[in-house]
Amino acid sequence: MDTTSPFDNFSLENTDLTNIFKGWPPRNSLFQEQLFSRVLVKKLSIKGIETCDHMSLVSENRVWVTEGNNTILTDLATGDVFHRLTDVCVPMELCAKAVHSVNRDGDLFYIDRDLNINKLSKDLGTISTFVRKTSSVWLPRSLYCSVRSGDLFVGLAIITRELHSNGFTYVHKYEGKVNRYDESGQLTQTLHRNFDESYLFSCPVDISENSNGDVVVSDFGKSVVVVTDRWGSHRFTYGGLYYDIYSNEDYTDFDKYFYTFTRYQQGLDLWPWGICTDPMSNILVCDVHNDSVHMLDKDGQLLLHLLTDQSPGISTPRNLIYDFKTQLLWVGSFDGTVSLYEYNQQRLTYPDEIEPMEVIDTKRE
Incomplete structure (x- = not known):
């Protein structure tokens, strides 16, 4: 009997893991499909916008949208532009x-030029200045007005450039933090370092506050x-998908050993961008x-x-x-399109206990 392990002579040193799991099926695909329904309510194109870099909701039909140096308040029902910001x-x-982000009162907060x-x-x-820039090092990268607390969260980062050993390429190094301001503009909290003095963030590009009070950052x-x-x-860091290949006969024993060895590695798949949370404290990220x-669930x-x-x-999807x-x-x-979805979470059950799903009417007045 051969007791040699595929990892006896294997090392992860200098191994590129970027695409190692690309194309492998996601874990519990049957489970996830049975638990959730997703309904596309409508899809709209925004007039005068070719790419949707960022958006902030004002009302059911009105939304602020940014494309490059063009930021407009538009009515999605008529396509009319109510206001345009140039700074x-x-x-x-x-x-x-x-x-930019809209607060509970309908005011718009934004990073200016x-x-x-x-x-x-x-x-x-x-237009008034709510938080004035005081540092030439810490520069704002994102902001979010919390529906839950009413606080304003501002993500900031330092980007340093170091000359690479080849003499030509610059290496970008990031250090990030998140400041919390109350509704009067008073700085009340800074999220920067963990207990071990490591940096919590690198470059926070989007922020949300969950219904349980957690601060959720897309880094x-x-x-x-x-x-x-x-x-x-x-609390935790989420860096991508873990895949379950043990039931797939197309993968070799080496594939399965390799999966076991690397399953807890972070950042193999996820390139996070827009982020939000829902009433069930689930976290959604592009x-x-x-x-x-x-x-993700709240944990x-x-x-x-x-x-x-x-x-x-x-x-x-970006926002x-x-x-x-x-x-x-x-x-x-x-x-440049905006799609609206309705989704419904069923009670958690195992796949063999799944009940027939409720049919959701997609017709709306």
Whole structure:
């Protein structure tokens, strides 16, 4: 009997793991399909916008949308543009993403060209500086107005460039933090380091506050989702999919050993971008690598790919908003379209206990 392990002479040193799991089937695919229903309510194109870099919801039909240096408030029902801002920072020039957000009162907060945080009143009549830039090192990359607490979260990062040993290439190194401000503009909390003094974040490009008080951050620099509790302690980091290949006869014993050896490695698949949470405290994040939307539970366990590039209405998802009033998920795509989805979580059961799913009426007035 041969007792040699495939890993006797194997080392991960200098091994590129980036695509090692690409194409492997996701875990519990039957389970996830049975537990959730997803209904495309409608899909819309935004007039005057070719790419949806970021969006912030004002009402059921009105939404702020940014494309490069063009930020407009548009009515999705008529296509009319109600307002246009010319001083919003350009996301990609700043290595930023979530450059504006709407608070519970309907006011718009945004990062301006001078990297201050401005507030535009709901009536569109008054612009004021809410948080003034005070550092030439820490630059804002994202912001989020919490529906839960009313606080403003601002993601900041330092980007340093070091000359590579080849003499030509610059190496970008990131260090990030998240500041919390109350509704008066007072800084009340900074999320920066963990208990072991390691950096919590690298480059926070989108932020949400969960219904349980957790702060949920899409960190594109680390290619992970980082979640802290309300006091700033690290809860978990989610870095991509784990795959179950043991039941697949197409994979060799070496594949299975390799999977076992690397299953807890983070960041193999996920390139996180837009992020939000829903009333069940689930976390939804856009994966720009696979053009999909991952759904995690509040403790960081992957539930399923809620949406993939095969889902109706989906092409290149980049932005997410959950509307707590209409209970619809807004998905903005890189092609300038916005899709609205209704989804329903069934009670958790094992696959052989699944009951017939409720039929959801997709017709709306």
